[in-house]
Amino acid sequence: MTRPPDGPSTLLLDMRDIQKRFAGIPALADASLSVRSGEVHALIGQNGAGKSTLIKVLTGYYRKDAGQVLFEGEPFEVHSPHQAQVNGISTIYQEINLVPLRSVTENICLGREQRRYGLLDWNAMHAEAERLLSRFAIGIDVRRPLGEFNTATQQMVAIARAIGFSARLVIMDEPTSSLDEREVGVLFSVIHQLKAEGVSVIFVSHKLDELYEVCDQVTIMRDGRTVRSAAMEEIGKLELVAAMLGRDVAAVEGHATAFGERDRAGIGDVMFSARGLGAGQAVRNVSFDLRRGEIAGFAGLLGAGRTETARLVFGADRSSAGQMTMEGAAYHPDRPADAIAAGMGFCTEDRKGEGIVPEMTVAENLTLALLPKISRNGVLDDSRQREIVERFIRELGIKCSGPNQKVRELSGGNQQKVLLARWLAMNPKLLILDEPTRGIDVGAKGEIQRLIRRLADQGLGVLMISSELEEVIEGADRIFVLRDGVSVTELEAEAANEEKVLTAMAHGTGASSEATT
Template sequence: MNDDILLSMTGIDKRFAGIPALSGASFAVGRGEVHALIGQNGAGKSTLIKVLTGYYRRDAGDVAFDGKPFEVFSPQLAQASGISTIYQEINLVPYRSITENICLGREARHYGLLDWKRMHKEAETLLRRFNVRVDVDRPLMEFNTATQQMVAIARAIGFSAKLVVMDEPTSSLDDREVTVLFDVIRQLKQEGVSVVFVSHKLDELYEVCDRVTIMRDGRTVKTAAMTEIDKIGLVSSMLGRTINRAEGHATAFSDRDEKKIGKVLLSAQNLSINRTVQDVSFDVRSGEIAGFAGLLGAGRTETARLVFGIDRPRAGIMHYDGQQFDPRSPADAIAAGMGFCTEDRKSEGIVPEMSVAENMMLALMPKVSKSGVIDEKAQRKIVERFIRQLDIKCSGPDQKVRELSGGNQQKVLLGRWLAMNPTLLILDEPTRGIDVGAKGEIQSLIKSLADRGLAVLMISSELEEVIEGADRVFVLREGITVAEFDRNQATEDVLMSAMAHGNAPRIVEAAS
């Protein structure tokens, strides 16, 4: 093994219920190197890290760390071996003090008793590297998210790790705090500590990383020095597309009749909530399919949550059907005529142990109830109608929804919202995780709904789906709307350019 290599992972396989999450993945990090690990949702980044840190056991492959074969069976053992991981979701003890969190698991003792003076001093010294000066004896929960993130990083560094894995470490930091973090990463590099930097923010990679490994569909597709690959190359590798392609593949969407598109139904200007949504503006017209394109972390789903009242915006204004719109909850959005099929249908959409009928009627239940008693005859009639209309393959309304295929589960969710007779339907990754045949059926259904006058806001990570399906495409990048293209302008070239650089003025002019 090369003495300059600290970590080597080769031929890594990992399956869940027979489905591959990693297939022959490889990853290598040099000593004193800052190495970026990037990829879209489902690319395998998190699984690879969890295999490394003992959270998962690999099915095949070899791992070597610091010149020796390496296998641990828990994150604690990985940490004891010199690998510290800082997860995006802060994994600390909120009711304990900052000192306790930083020193947890390696407490200093004097004559068998906890040496608080020494531990407080160590915590203060570690945090001072981040220009954080706080009372380390206070509970962590009393501090903001940015300070908690700095405490998590200080804890990882305090273990004298040889390798620090940072999973989206800047997600809750402001620009000043990001600058401080990058200074600390450079210090670690000078001290010979290696850093794996997981981020969806392309600009950050070029600022602090030496090399990058790109993953897609559980495989390692490219490793290169940051100086040898530009942003377009990163985007192309993540998406599996080539920048000089201008034509999308044909899908079940066919040419739309622009004459059927009506007036603006929803408009949003300058929406913001935090770093995930900073300045998003768009509008959707009746009978139109408006598409959101962007890389992981661009703010697409977060914007949809603002529109549907799941989260409240910090700034910005929305209008719906000509009236100012400020939903305080999803109930307000539903009452206004909206439906929302979430990206994660298994966690946030279907209720697995409930029947097809029960899942489909969740939103409509108040309308088919009288004095709290469900009108089962009316419910049955509605459910059977949508089973027929959507061609849901099931044994009947009483079959448990968990027994259906992914495509049919998605149709049940569509039926839930269509039963409400909405005027706007938000579809977040409507064809993710379903087979090709069901995908075509869902796409045809979306088109037919728009043809009947329904406004559709469609979020998709598949460029060809957005290009072929949307009448207009809004490109989001790091929480900002950076470009808008109509159907004739939206090619893979211009979308990838906007996703990579934040704008595409030259290409837009050429296309318009």
């Protein structure tokens, strides 16, 4: 790992060789982060890289297992975020953690209330709240409940609250996720003000353009380690993305997955089409097609809008713009049941949180979506369920002691097979797979990849989202690259390589119209 060069500003924060384990599994391994006074420092990495854990160690949410933290040159260890705040470190979380039923003033001044003659000095606190918000060019009635204002305003209130603690270091976790373009500009001007006043900012964001606009230094994390620290001007976007993903910019030779070669002659006509999909800032303009028997891959960094787009397709969220068609007919799902009725299935990326029901058996999990079809008058047809479950255990090679084993007792790969079987039992036409091989061992990963290819060969349309470049490049027949909620590039399998995908992820190569056929 390279460290930032010495400069005229003093070192405010120095975290060295930080280690943290959960149930014996390392979440941080020799992670480091150094921030100078008056510096805006980007902290980036993919999901699971360790960014949030490192911040929580710093702010007292977690206790480190090993390593050293120096703040303003002194050993620093706190046991709660409030204690960190009192000692000069304020954190603004992506999920707004304020009190919506309390007034704007109460939220901004919470924990540092002003008093006069032993009573709360409301006039002074209202004036303080108005002064802090004026830095954001926001003039609102600070006496009104926070919950009456939109999310963007609430985000600004959270930032104003952090600034109000006279922090020496402000940590901003995805602060622009709820802001429009004008509000982002205002936020950046405030960051520049803080920098001029000698306040440091740790800026966590997956929007690369924002990093280059506002940050001086960058620290890149991967797999719980700090892999690089450099000046923003010294590292290009392509190099930045490659470091985040642990890839060489040059194309990788050979095959890293079990998808194998594919004869694309069996791919049929367009089955599903989306044009100009939008839903807030997460999905702004996404277009793509999916053909029968085709694996279409979504590539992009975390925050690019891949999962959010899949949720729109499946009806888990409502789209606010664009059109979709399924088998040539207009398609606008209001809920997942509409998507299922249209012949879709969706394996979520959060296998444990949104996929399996841990205390249910393999049989119960596998047939969960199928229950209405194998029940009569509310009574389950046990023999029909057993027949289906045994068939999929056999065909997918699910390793379990039997249909009645608790699904939580299975390995991650076998849990994933149960989820796949749940949707395959519905005989779908289109299957959405969000990170289908995340968190499973190499052997099970190969089995899942071969199964996905076999399903496509049998005519199933597959939309596959993966953060592993080799999985998308070697597994997909076409790749759609998303960036900041926009589909920027469509690549046919024959023309796709890591450099092209990384370039599109880093820079974008045009408008969403390029991702149409």
